[in-house]
Amino acid sequence: MKLSLQEVVKRFGTHTVIDRVSLELDGVHCLALIGPSGGGKSTLLRIIAGLEYPSSGAVALNGRSIEYHDEALLRHRRSIGTVFQAFNLFPHLTAFQNITLPLEKVHGRTKEEARDLAEGTLRRFQLLDHSHKKPAELSGGQRQRVAIARAIAIKPQVVLLDEPTSALDPEMTAEVLELIEELKQEGRDLLLVTHEMGFARRLADRVALLSEGRIAEIGPPEQIFGASQSEVTQGFLRRVLKY
Amino acid sequence: MDYLWRDLILAPGGARGDVSPPTVAKVLNVALALVLLIVLVWVCLVSLHFNWTVVWDYRVDLFKGWVITVEITAVALVLSTLGGFVLALCQRSFVLPLRYFAKVLVEIVRCTPLLVLIYLLWYGLGGALGIGNDWRYIMGVLTVSLFEGAYISEIFRAGIESVGKSQIESARAIGFTRAQTYRYVIIPQAFRQVLPPLVGQLVSLIKDSSLLSVIAIAEFTQSAQQASSTNYDNLETYFALALGYLVLTIPISLWSRWLERRFKYET
Numbered sequence: 001m002k003l004s005l006q007e008v009v010k011r012f013g014t015h016t017v018i019d020r021v022s023l024e025l026d027g028v029h030c031l032a033l034i035g036p037s038g039g040g041k042s043t044l045l046r047i048i049a050g051l052e053y054p055s056s057g058a059v060a061l062n063g064r065s066i067e068y069h070d071e072a073l074l075r076h077r078r079s080i081g082t083v084f085q086a087f088n089l090f091p092h093l094t095a096f097q098n099i100t101l102p103l104e105k106v107h108g109r110t111k112e113e114a115r116d117l118a119e120g121t122l123r124r125f126q127l128l129d130h131s132h133k134k135p136a137e138l139s140g141g142q143r144q145r146v147a148i149a150r151a152i153a154i155k156p157q158v159v160l161l162d163e164p165t166s167a168l169d170p171e172m173t174a175e176v177l178e179l180i181e182e183l184k185q186e187g188r189d190l191l192l193v194t195h196e197m198g199f200a201r202r203l204a205d206r207v208a209l210l211s212e213g214r215i216a217e218i219g220p221p222e223q224i225f226g227a228s229q230s231e232v233t234q235g236f237l238r239r240v241l242k243y
Numbered sequence: 244m245d246y247l248w249r250d251l252i253l254a255p256g257g258a259r260g261d262v263s264p265p266t267v268a269k270v271l272n273v274a275l276a277l278v279l280l281i282v283l284v285w286v287c288l289v290s291l292h293f294n295w296t297v298v299w300d301y302r303v304d305l306f307k308g309w310v311i312t313v314e315i316t317a318v319a320l321v322l323s324t325l326g327g328f329v330l331a332l333c334q335r336s337f338v339l340p341l342r343y344f345a346k347v348l349v350e351i352v353r354c355t356p357l358l359v360l361i362y363l364l365w366y367g368l369g370g371a372l373g374i375g376n377d378w379r380y381i382m383g384v385l386t387v388s389l390f391e392g393a394y395i396s397e398i399f400r401a402g403i404e405s406v407g408k409s410q411i412e413s414a415r416a417i418g419f420t421r422a423q424t425y426r427y428v429i430i431p432q433a434f435r436q437v438l439p440p441l442v443g444q445l446v447s448l449i450k451d452s453s454l455l456s457v458i459a460i461a462e463f464t465q466s467a468q469q470a471s472s473t474n475y476d477n478l479e480t481y482f483a484l485a486l487g488y489l490v491l492t493i494p495i496s497l498w499s500r501w502l503e504r505r506f507k508y509e510t
Contacts, residue, residue, distance in 0.1 A: 051415060078418030087409035092431045101427060102417045150417075 001062060001158055001189035002026050003048070008057035010043055010213075017043045018054070019213035025206060030190045032204035032221075034197065036236055039210040041193045042162055048191065049160045050076040062157055078106055081151025081159040086167040088147035089135040095146045096122065096131040099153050107154055121149045125179060141172030145179050158189045166195060197240060201225045209233050284482075291478065298483045301470035305480070308466025309487050315384055315462055316449050316491075322388035323448065324441070327395025334400055345396070352393035358454050361386050365458045383455040391448045398440045402433035439503035446492045446499070453488070463487055 003025045010018035018040045025031065033041040046052040048059060050066060050073040059066045066076055089098045096118055103114035122128045125145050135143050144164055151159055161180065165173040177199050184190060184203055194200050200207055201221045208218040209232065216232035217224060228234050251271055256262035264272075298305070333345035352360065364386045369378065406429050414424040456465035467480040 049416065051412070074418055074420065077416060082416040084409070084413065084416070087407065088413050090410065090413070090428055090432075092435075102419070105423060105427060106418045 001028055001031070001191070002060075003028070003031065003062075003191075004058075004060040005044075006058040008044070008047065008059060009055045010040075010047060010052065011055045017213055018047070020057070021210075021213070021215055023208070023215065023218070028189075028206045029187070030184050030192065030204045030206070032200035032207045033191070033193045033210055034195070034200055034207060034224075034236075035210040035216070036239075040213040041210050044210065045160055045162050045191065045193050049080060049082045051082070078154075079157055081148075081154060081156035083144070083147050083151050083159070083161045083164050085163045086140075086144075088150070089143055091135050094132050094134055095127065095138065095142075098135075098146060099150045102150065103153060117153050118149075121153045122146075125149050139172060140168045141175040144168065144172070144176045148176070148179055148183070152183065152188065158191060159183065161190065161192045161194075163193050163195065195240070197225070197237070209236060211236065293479050295479055297470055297473065298479050301466070301480070304466045304470060305463070305483060305487070308461055308463040311461060311466075312449070312452055312463040312487075313491070315380075315387070315452050315455065315460075316445075319384050319388045319391065319448055319452065320445060322384065323391035323395050323444075326388055326392035327399055330392060330396035331399035331403060334396065335403065349393045349396055352390055353397070357387070357390050357451050358457065360390055361454055361458055364389075379458065380460060383458060383460045387448065387452055387455065390451065391444060394447070395441065395444055398437055398444065399433070402437035403429055405436045406432045435506045439499050439506065442495060442499035442502060446496050449491050449495070450488060 003023065005021050005023040008018055008021045009016065021040075021044065033044060035041055043052060047054050048061065048066075050068075053068045061076075061080075066072070089095070090101070093101060099118040099121065100111075100114040103109040103117055104111065109117065119128065119131070122131050125148075127142065127145060127149065130138060130142055130146075135146075138146065148159075148161075148164070164180065165176050168176060173196070177196065180190065180192070180199075181203060190203075192200070192204070201224075204221050206218065207221050207224040209216045209224065209230070211232050216236075217228060217230040224233060225237065228237070250265060251268045254262065254264045330345045330349055333341050334349065336342045336345070355363075361383070365379070365382055369382050374382070410428055410432065411424060414428045419427065452462060453464035455462055456468060459465065461469075464484060467484040471478075471480040
């Protein structure tokens with residue numbers, strides 16, 4: 001994945017959430033955004049996902065700059081997969097329908113194509129037995145895995161995951177993290193906001209620490225978690241790794 | 244019978260009221276309420292020396308009026324549901340003149356008595372437009388539809404708003420357009436929220452249509468008034484009137500309650 005951010009600013013009213021963030025990445029397969037709550041990680045992910053307009057600045061993904069107006073953003077959002085913390089799935093549809101609906105209605109696949117794609121994805125994630133269930137009948141971990149299945153069934157250029165395990169208990173967290181790791185091994189490009197430091201360390205080939213709307217430090221995980229030069233990073237890691 | 248008196252009179256779980264009483268207790272208590280009401284009616288009937296010949300003599304006219312009420316209600320149901328839906332969408336429109344026109348209209352209509360609205364639209368608007376007698380029914384149905392539509396739009400609005408923000412966010416992330424978000428995400432989910440109160444509103448619609456009698460629309464109430472005006476003995480016909488409305492409204496009301504319970508368990 002190629003990602004370029006130029007002087008990206010996001011303000012909500014007078015509050016600056018993202019403060020002139022610039023970034024040039026090339027050949028990165030998994031970028032992890034970590035940092036304290038309110039540091040701007042999720043907002044940055046949402047700007048890259050095309051769900052939020054930056055107040056100023058420019059964003060380019062895989063060499064194509066994202067135009068922030070409705071029509072272009074619709075096309076952009078259709079080319080990527082986004083998974084949120086929770087409530088991704090539509091509760092009135094089964095797991096299977098949750099996957100086929102966007103394939104048919106957004107990506108113009110026929111019923112048969114959508115069915116094959118959905119079944120294939122569900123089978124790969126060992127979810128085929130649950131395909132007829134509504135989200136309320138699934139565990140939190142299964143729900144999140146179906147959400148990820150939906151995101152990748154469209155063959156997105158990048159998968160964006162916004163704290164995908166923050167609403168789950170440890171056991172379910174493990175099952176979802178395993179799945180994300182599989183995606184990485186398949187060679188899928190990921191951008192991940194996470195509080196799971198061990199996971200970020202193992203999976204990411206680049207880690208960025210956001211604090212107070214700025215990138216405090218960015219580098220390979222060995223640097224961030226092993227030999228950080230930044231006091232912000234050291235302070236943050238000391239706090240989250242204490243217990 | 245293993246039931247104790249206590250079980251027939253007091254709900255299990257006491258004042259918390261979250262446990263359904265046994266069926267025998269329900270049936271018995273509903274019967275008790277009905278018996279009390281029937282006794283009350285009976286006392287009235289005996290002491291007032293009712294004479295049912297007027298009702299019998301006018302039975303055909305009364306039945307015709309009843310049928311017209313059913314017809315008016317059926318047409319107004321469709322119109323008010325469609326109108327309410329459009330008004331609800333307008334209230335959420337990003338075109339501000341549309342949004343505020345809908346909001347102002349709904350608020351004014353909801354805060355005006357239906358009787359006043361009927362007079363204003365028929366004698367005021369109808370008079371200004373110079374429309375004739377042929378329009379009486381159409382105008383009547385439109386007035387009731389507008390009135391109920393304003394309430395229905397609020398039901399729809401609440402239903403749409405009951406669909407969480409996260410669902411709309413999820414729909415955006417997938418790449419749904421606004422129309423697709425409504426079609427595939429909001430409306431199917433709002434439907435189950437909306438259906439019970441919408442059916443309940445149908446009960447109001449049936450009852451409210453009785454006010455159309457004031458502009459001489461020959462619906463059920465008007466036909467009863469016609470019948471009673473011949474000899475000024477109008478109480479009997481009002482009993483018949485109440486019965487005729489209850490036959491329509493009670494099943495619908497029970498249906499609404501049943502829907503409410505069903506959808507509650509499903510979610």
